[in-house]
Amino acid sequence: MIERVSRVLEYEKMKEQLLPFAGSSLGKDKVKKLMPSFSFEEIQEAHAHTAEAAKVLRLKGNVPLGGLRDIRGSIKRAEIGGQLNADELLDTASTIYGSRMFKSFVEQMVEDEIELSILPGLMSEMPALLDLQREINEAVDENGGILDSASTQLRTIRQQIRSHESTVRSRLENITRSSSGKKMLSDAIVTIRNDRYVIPVKAEYRGHFGGIVHDQSASGATLFVEPESVVQANNQLREARTKEKYEIEKILQQLSASVSEYTEELSMVVRTMTEVDFMFAKASYAKSIRATEPTLNENSRIEMKGARHPLIPDNEIVPIDVELGGDFSSLVITGPNTGGKTVTLKTVGLLTLMAQSGLQIPCEEGSTAAVFQKIFADIGDEQSIEQSLSTFSSHMTNIVQIMEDVDFQSLVLFDELGAGTDPTEGAALAISILDHVYNVGAKVIATTHYSELKGYAYDREGVMNASVEFNVETLRPTYRLLIGVPGRSNAFAISSRLGLKESIIEEAKNQISTETNKVENMISSLEESRKKAEEEMEAAAALREEAEQLHQDLSQKMEEWEDQKDRLLQSAEDKAAGYVRKAREEAESIISDLREMQKNNPAIKEHELIEAKKKLDEAEPDFAEKQKKKKPKKKKPQIDTLEPGDEVKVESFNQKGTIVDKANENEYTVQLGVMKMKVKKDDLLYISRPKPVETKPMAMVRGRSGHVKTELDLRGERYENAMMEVEKYLDEAVLAGYHQVSIIHGKGTGALRKGVEELLKKHRNVSETRPGTQGEGGSGVTIAKLK
Incomplete structure (x- = not known):
């Protein structure tokens, strides 16, 4: 059943999207074998692997996963005493080298105090096998030829x-x-x-x-x-x-024997690096579809916010909000064709399969996915022409099987339930089937045309109506899912918009029952109320935003006014103090003159002069004391928890930055210009938080990665352009914090290689250069160590 459901929900097509993100044939093979799991612990572990790989990609931009080859067949032949050819030996050495480079990469992250919980454990168990790699590389060149130095x-x-x-x-x-x-x-x-x-x-x-x-x-x-x-x-x-041929055979046999001594270790390297490649394939795919890690649960609760079908282009998809398993366990979606009902079913089904496969899902943060033990889907494009079954018979054959297997840990998806037969009987059958699935305790989403099922959701506790919004003005669906509002047929409204006479429409309205009219009027009223509520909510949100902006502007102006007042007061005090100092100097001069006069006129007493000077000192204002008594400025209030994206001020540096993530309980990683650094929580002053932006459909634009790679490929470039590229790349690599980079210039005439070497030797940020080793590309690559 799961194979059929995977096909109906296009799970295999999703895997085809995932496949290119695997960097080796080992990872691609694991992607091809990927299937949903039904073990909660296994799924949690798979998500932990994906999340850790996503964290590394977010912090480092890329990972060294080159050189991995599928050497499982070579290992088996060596194990039974078979002889490996030069290419197989070279693949073995390349795989060992690739695993060692990644192991060093992880060890460096640990030294940089990046918190990782899975990769260090995987790397600690993986052997290095440096001696075997060196033995092969000393005998086999990068093109698979045997070197003279082999013997x-x-x-x-x-x-x-x-x-x-x-x-x-x-x-x-x-x-x-x-x-x-x-x-x-x-x-x-x-x-x-x-x-x-x-x-x-x-x-x-x-x-x-x-x-x-x-x-x-x-x-x-x-x-x-x-x-x-x-x-x-x-x-x-x-x-x-002939002697050379025999000697090469002898060397290959000796190297094969060396490989046979490490078959168990090589198998571990292959298993570990396959898992690593698979981890990063999942993380890279998640990044490409803007996916997030869902919160998993075993109580069949789904809450997908802004869910998007990964196979539909961004410029066509409309995100939907879907919930199930909380206040209601059955969701009945009604409305006209081409409105997006089937897309909603497939989105929920496929995202559930992805979540149970350890994949992140294209939803907003905070979404919830359930782990079901069984997933069933009956969707309309599966009728069997070969068996000459009608649409109804085909659906019913599938539904019979579902009814036998469904239980309380199941998710059931019905598309156009009861369609293909008499409307009265089809609606009654649909209601009976939904009742049975509900009583079993399964979670179900069903789409239907039948108006009887609109009333069904009102009469049953735990069942909720939903519809896909339709714009009567444009005669097109908006594809928005409206939970709690049943769908209208819109036949009369559409006919009227298309020009059908009102007399004919009125006569048609008289032909339908009073109960149907009441239902349609109720739905119309609900839709009008919903639209009015949405408009009022948008208006309130706009007012609140305007008030917040006004408050922010006033606060800023108040601060500027306080600063200006302090500056003016300080200026006035400085001027006053200057006048007093000037007066004092003049008074001192006068007293000096009086002393001269005292010598000639004993009637002027010394204590009178001292008293006059004391009064002059007391007349000078003490501005310094006033400054001490000034009230300090109030800091902007802190918030309880800082989040990634928040704008903050690092007080010790008096500089603004942006929160990247939380390092630990008392520290945050902050982006200050081109630098990232850990800052104590007490040293951070919260400024603002970016408002969430509603995701709108937009075309996917593929371009160069925003991250700096550890290698620069100049092959095919003209000499002048290549030199400019090297200059620019070295600056970016230094800013990225790389200690070593590779410049790929190829062999060719040697002019490009010579130019690169001369530039690197003169560059201010390069401390050392060397040609690439056999495993690094040989003389076609120059390795540069950065300061």
């Missing part, structure tokens, strides 16, 4: 091969350069036939050179001859090459 014997044999080749080519080139040779040869070149060096001789000079004819041209005018003078040297060359 002393191989080096000797290859020296002999080069010597014999040189002898043969030298003798043949002497022939091609001679005047007689030019006359007798079709072309002055040395070529190879049957792995032996030959020259192209005109047919009429066949006997001149002797030796062996190995081939002839299509016309027969040219013979490819191995002259007698080089037959012996060619024989020696062929013998040396």
